[in-house]
Amino acid sequence: MAKKKIGIIGGGISGAALSYYLSLYTGEAEIVLFEKGRIGCGTTAKSAGTVCLFDDSLNNRYWDVRLYGFETYLKMEQEEKGSAGFDQTGTLVVAPHEQEEQRIKAGIALAKAAGYSGEYITDKARIKEILPDINPDNILGAGYTKDDGYFDGTMISNTFVKKMQANGGTVKIGTEVTEIIREGDTAVALKTADGTRWDFDVIVDCTGPWSRFTGELVGLDVPIWHTKAEAFFLCPPTKRPGYVFPVLKYPAFYALRAGENVFICKSHLSMNLDDPMHAGQWDPDKLPQTGGTDDYFIEFLFEQMDSFVPGLADSGLVSSWLSYRAEPRDFLPIVGETPVKNYLLATGYGGNGVIEAPAVSRDLAKFIMRGESTMLLEEWAFKRLLK
Amino acid sequence: MKIAVLIKQVPASNDVTVDPQTHCLIRENAEMTVNPSDLNAITAALALKQQAGGTVTVLTMGPPDANKALRTALAMGSDEAWLLTDRCFGGGDTLGTAKVLKAALAHTGPYDLVLAGDASSDGATGQVGPMVAELLGLPCATDARKLELEGGKLSVLRQWKIQKVRVRMSLPCMATVGLGSNQPVLPTIRSQMKANKVEIPTLTNQDLSLDTAVIGMPGAKSLVTDTLAREGSHRKAEMLTGTPEEIAKRIKELMDEEGER
Ligand SMILES: Cc1cc2nc3c(=O)[nH]c(=O)nc-3n(C[C@H](O)[C@H](O)[C@H](O)COP(=O)(O)OP(=O)(O)OC[C@H]3O[C@@H](n4cnc5c(N)ncnc54)[C@H](O)[C@@H]3O)c2cc1C
Numbered sequence: 001m002a003k004k005k006i007g008i009i010g011g012g013i014s015g016a017a018l019s020y021y022l023s024l025y026t027g028e029a030e031i032v033l034f035e036k037g038r039i040g041c042g043t044t045a046k047s048a049g050t051v052c053l054f055d056d057s058l059n060n061r062y063w064d065v066r067l068y069g070f071e072t073y074l075k076m077e078q079e080e081k082g083s084a085g086f087d088q089t090g091t092l093v094v095a096p097h098e099q100e101e102q103r104i105k106a107g108i109a110l111a112k113a114a115g116y117s118g119e120y121i122t123d124k125a126r127i128k129e130i131l132p133d134i135n136p137d138n139i140l141g142a143g144y145t146k147d148d149g150y151f152d153g154t155m156i157s158n159t160f161v162k163k164m165q166a167n168g169g170t171v172k173i174g175t176e177v178t179e180i181i182r183e184g185d186t187a188v189a190l191k192t193a194d195g196t197r198w199d200f201d202v203i204v205d206c207t208g209p210w211s212r213f214t215g216e217l218v219g220l221d222v223p224i225w226h227t228k229a230e231a232f233f234l235c236p237p238t239k240r241p242g243y244v245f246p247v248l249k250y251p252a253f254y255a256l257r258a259g260e261n262v263f264i265c266k267s268h269l270s271m272n273l274d275d276p277m278h279a280g281q282w283d284p285d286k287l288p289q290t291g292g293t294d295d296y297f298i299e300f301l302f303e304q305m306d307s308f309v310p311g312l313a314d315s316g317l318v319s320s321w322l323s324y325r326a327e328p329r330d331f332l333p334i335v336g337e338t339p340v341k342n343y344l345l346a347t348g349y350g351g352n353g354v355i356e357a358p359a360v361s362r363d364l365a366k367f368i369m370r371g372e373s374t375m376l377l378e379e380w381a382f383k384r385l386l387k
Numbered sequence: 388m389k390i391a392v393l394i395k396q397v398p399a400s401n402d403v404t405v406d407p408q409t410h411c412l413i414r415e416n417a418e419m420t421v422n423p424s425d426l427n428a429i430t431a432a433l434a435l436k437q438q439a440g441g442t443v444t445v446l447t448m449g450p451p452d453a454n455k456a457l458r459t460a461l462a463m464g465s466d467e468a469w470l471l472t473d474r475c476f477g478g479g480d481t482l483g484t485a486k487v488l489k490a491a492l493a494h495t496g497p498y499d500l501v502l503a504g505d506a507s508s509d510g511a512t513g514q515v516g517p518m519v520a521e522l523l524g525l526p527c528a529t530d531a532r533k534l535e536l537e538g539g540k541l542s543v544l545r546q547w548k549i550q551k552v553r554v555r556m557s558l559p560c561m562a563t564v565g566l567g568s569n570q571p572v573l574p575t576i577r578s579q580m581k582a583n584k585v586e587i588p589t590l591t592n593q594d595l596s597l598d599t600a601v602i603g604m605p606g607a608k609s610l611v612t613d614t615l616a617r618e619g620s621h622r623k624a625e626m627l628t629g630t631p632e633e634i635a636k637r638i639k640e641l642m643d644e645e646g647e648r
Contacts, residue, residue, distance in 0.1 A: 038626060038628060039628070162630065173628065232576075234576070235573055288399060288418035289399075290399065290418070291399050291418040291420065292418050295583050298576060298579050298580050298583060299580050299583070301576055302576045302577060302580045305576060306577075312576075313575075313576060313577055314575050314576070314577055315575060315576060316573025316574065316575055317462075317573060317574050317575065317576060317579055318573060
């Protein structure tokens with residue numbers, strides 16, 4: 001049987017994971033992954049990499065997606081320490097209102113059902129024991145598990161690609177896709193910046209925030225917007241505080257430890273795609289490596305810290321970065337077939353690409369190799385956005 | 388003690404382009420930051436203020452968005468900031484810049500001590516500080532590593548070629564502070580937020596009344612005619628990727644190649 005030739009554009013966590021899951025169809029797929037920079041150097045490199053058992057980032061409706069992502073990385077880390085960059089700090093998810101309380105409690109029940117620990121704590125003294133920096137006065141309670149933490153998206157992407165190469169796949173780094181060739185309504189080949197033509201049976205666009213540009217190459221309007229993810233590295237007033245700083249989730253921001261510093265980022269759910277201050281359609285190539293954050297963000301951060309985590313309000317500002325999350329209107333990924341035949345998408349992961357990439361890639365690989373869809377692919381299909 | 392610190396806003400990364408016609412840096416798209424050794428100068432000033440009391444005033448000449456650098460300086464603990472901005476200041480050489488800075492120091496001063504970073508990361512001439520000192524008639528020590536007040540004098544430990552030299556100057560005086568000579572103070576979220584709200588006063592040439600023939604583009608005595616890469620700098624950096632074994636093999640190859648040269 002002839003091998004199916006598959007070209008993947010983009011070596012972030014989306015393209016890297018997909019290339020690996022396809023390579024599991026031993027001897028059936030000929031995979032080439034094109035990355036214009038280095039593996040995991042785009043949005044993935046600026047990610048917080050949290051895959052928490054219960055929080056607000058991905059609706060509990062997609063619990064299985066979350067659990068599958070978490071366990072995939074856990075196994076990766078067990079196989080080779082450091083290969084997923086796991087830092088098991090645990091997570092404290094804070095509930096300022098009843099609405100969050102309900103969601104957290106459901107998350108805890110789901111985590112427990114899968115065999116993980118989790119508790120909803122209302123004893124303020126106990127919450128302060130877990131994180132002394134916090135002000136527990138204006139909250140109802142907090143969910144806590146010691147079992148999860150954060151991963152390193154770039155490490156994971158490189159591990160996926162290494163495994164894919166071991167299974168016979170090819171990766172082309174420093175190779176930009178500059179042209180996509182169509183015959184009628186079908187994508188048949190692509191060209192790279194050096195002028196080489198590559199023929200494929202299937203091309204998958206995994207370029208995240210660049211998808212609008214790659215989409216244009218094939219005459220496709222990829223309906224994604226960019227939301228600004230603004231992140232800061234803080235140097236807390238007390239070095240080596242004598243406790244483990246957990247992943248800390250509030251509705252409007254989240255924080256995690258990064259060496260001796262704290263990484264802090266605004267939650268994506270507070271964003272509005274029609275608000276030019278937070279969202280728009282920009283050129284990700286123009287993003288500076290560090291800096292670029294908005295001044296208002298400092299004020300936002302200070303207000304949040306002052307009322308919720310006063311222990312961090314006098315932290316030093318070490319550095320900051322701005323990044324774009326690729327978001328469709330409904331904040332869910334775009335996966336699978338498009339109006340252009342044989343041109344598929346695995347993009348629009350927004351603020352959850354690390355969590356979602358394993359489950360999506362597993363299902364999409366099956367669809368590409370066997371033509372069998374799944375419920376997840378149906379829900380996250382391009383066609384929902386055409387309505 | 389009144390201390391002034393002269394600072395400059397520079398592109399944050401090396402990723403800047405040079406205009407082929409004017410040979411000036413194209414700064415429009417670049418993310419800007421405080422020149423690294425200026426952070427050392429501000430930090431040294433704040434330490435002296437802590438020792439002797441007084442105030443730290445920062446000044447920068449630049450476009451209106453250079454305010455950002457001044458706000459960083461305020462957030463680090465400086466007391467006041469001045470922005471020197473006027474179309475006629477732009478496009479000047481180091482001497483033109485020094486003239487503007489000197490006039491601004493005279494306007495806002497007098498100061499007991501003037502500090503600056505020893506060189507900017509973009510222009511890297513190291514000339515502006517000593518020129519300002521000369522124009523003000525002040526003694527000046529360059530590349531200061533350590534500054535201390537001793538009996539009303541400023542004692543400066545400075546790097547001179549491979550050795551350290553101690554210089555004692557009576558006040559008022561000037562010093563340029565070396566990159567990496569101290570650990571720059573970090574702004575905190577609280578202080579940065581406060582600094583972002585400060586109204587920063589501006590000085591234009593209306594305030595300074597400089598002869599426009601001796602500053603800016605018309606006053607420039609030096610003209611950049613070309614920019615050349617240093618010999619050997621055509622060699623490209625290579626990012627080594629792959630498994631640890633592959634990377635180790637490549638390092639060995641590179642070392643062998645270098646050895647053969
Ligand atoms: C600050 C921040 C925090 C986040 N925190 C979390 C979190 O805690 N948990 C979570 O699950 N998710 C998080 N996310 C989201 C997650 O990081 C993204 O969803 C994910 O990294 C997107 O991956 P991607 O592969 O789709 O895109 P990218 O990582 O951007 O990859 C796209 C790649 O395509 C390449 N490319 C583009 N055009 C071309 C071309 N023409 N030819 C070849 N290559 C091309 C680019 O160089 C790039 O490497 C966070 C994101 C940010 C910004």
